[in-house]
Amino acid sequence: MKIVFGIDDNPRYLMLLKVAVRSLRRLYGPDAPCLCVYAGNREEVPETLAAEGIPLARYRPRLAPELLPQSVQHSVGCFLKLELALVEELAADDMALYCDVDVLFYRPLDALFAMQPRYMGMAREYTAPFYHQHEQLSYMFRERRHVVPMPFPIWTFSSGVVLFNFRRLRRRGLLDHFLAFSLQNVDRIGNLDQSLLNYYFGKRITQLDGCWNCPPYQANCLERAHIIHFHGPKPWDTKSVGMRDLRINHFEKLRHIWMEYLRPDEREHLAGWN
Numbered sequence: 088m089k090i091v092f093g094i095d096d097n098p099r100y101l102m103l104l105k106v107a108v109r110s111l112r113r114l115y116g117p118d119a120p121c122l123c124v125y126a127g128n129r130e131e132v133p134e135t136l137a138a139e140g141i142p143l144a145r146y147r148p149r150l151a152p153e154l155l156p157q158s159v160q161h162s163v164g165c166f167l168k169l170e171l172a173l174v175e176e177l178a179a180d181d182m183a184l185y186c187d188v189d190v191l192f193y194r195p196l197d198a199l200f201a202m203q204p205r206y207m208g209m210a211r212e213y214t215a216p217f218y219h220q221h222e223q224l225s226y227m228f229r230e231r232r233h234v235v236p237m238p239f240p241i242w243t244f245s246s247g248v249v250l251f252n253f254r255r256l257r258r259r260g261l262l263d264h265f266l267a268f269s270l271q272n273v274d275r276i277g278n279l280d281q282s283l284l285n286y287y288f289g290k291r292i293t294q295l296d297g298c299w300n301c302p303p304y305q306a307n308c309l310e311r312a313h314i315i316h317f318h319g320p321k322p323w324d325t326k327s328v329g330m331r332d333l334r335i336n337h338f339e340k341l342r343h344i345w346m347e348y349l350r351p352d353e354r355e356h357l358a359g360w361n
């Protein structure tokens with residue numbers, strides 16, 4: 088199964104991607120199947136990916152940046168995961184494991200690859216309360232209005248790691264419905280792509296164990312995690328006040344493990360980031 092990432096032109100994504108893939112290859116060797124979907128225009132990105140031997144899929148998203156509100160323009164890359172089932176390079180794949188670039192593969196993934204969620208599998212996110220002001224949302228598709236009741240009560244699933252069942256999403260225009268819903272409701276959501284997945288698919292999402300998407304600030308992260316997700320402070324962020332509460336438990340240790348994947352020049356490059 089392919090491990091799929093999605094990036095836009097934020098240079099930090101590129102550094103995170105390199106480490107994610109290097110950690111994947113430490114577990115599964117240099118031929119571990121992966122793909123990076125890229126929706127930007129910088130020449131430096133394909134060059135860097137080629138140097139790292141990471142396959143690249145250039146993709147023009149239907150949720151195009153110009154169609155998204157100003158408030159989400161800083162993170163347009165995270166919407167890419169919503170339409171991976173349409174990416175040409177994945178057309179022959181029935182399933183794929185999407186991961187944010189801020190992950191570190193820590194233990195084997197075989198048990199995850201063996202799962203077959205009906206639509207998609209995601210782990211819970213404990214720090215995000217499920218909250219919205221709407222009882223239902225609606226969207227127009229092929230001249231008909233469709234109503235999506237908000238799934239009360241429900242917890243929030245994290246979109247940092249998503250095991251997608253593409254075959255299911257490609258059936259009966261489900262993805263077309265979902266993208267129509269997303270475009271027409273993107274200004275009514277609180278948490279980017281993650282809200283769109285939670286609101287639209289709700290109880291159809293299969294819950295994955297937390298070991299597949301484990302933040303370093305979680306107390307049992309070191310002993311349980313298979314995929315570590317630097318949700319919250321990124322590995323170079325040792326100072327920001329806003330993230331202080333999440334630099335706890337295993338953050339420091341895991342940030343060092345992440346750093347060890349970098350070459351000295353790369354480490355120097357991110358010294359000024361915060």
Ligand SMILES: [Mn+2]
Pocket residue numbers: 187188189247316317318
């Ligand atoms: Mn993330």
